[in-house]
Amino acid sequence: MNIEVIITALVGVLTSLASWYAARRKNLADVQSSELDIVEKAVKFYREQFEDITKRLKEQVAENDRMIQLYKEQADETRKLNILNKELIEENKALIEELKKYKQLNGKVVTT
Structure with a gap:
């Protein structure tokens, strides 16, 4: 009888260990x-x-x-407009000088 209890307990323990080992591997x-x-x-x-x-x-x-690209285009346009502005200023000065000479020829007093 004692042997049967021990065998039953060992089988239970071995089954538990095998289940624990299998569950551990599955959990991992x-x-x-x-x-x-x-x-x-x-x-x-x-x-x-x-x-x-x-x-x-x-x-x-x-x-x-x-x-x-837009900045470069605007910079080029600004440079062109500045050149045109300088040319127009020079042309305007020349026309003013020519007008002064014309007025002097007609006998009018020119004031600056």
Whole structure:
């Protein structure tokens, strides 16, 4: 009778140990699987963020290039207008001098 109780207890203990070992392996596999899922989600999230930032950077670079081109065009236009303005000022001075000479020829007093 004592042997039967000991055998029953040993079988129970061995079954419990085998179940614990199998459950432990399963739990470790579940933990690793869960960790992999978390890592995959994190990689996906950061990849999407990187792609979004890259897209926005490219858009901003294109906008910057467009603004630089507009700036250059406006700078060229300003230079051309400044040259034209100087030419017109010189032409205006020449016309004023010619008008003064004309007035002097007609006997009018020229005041400056």
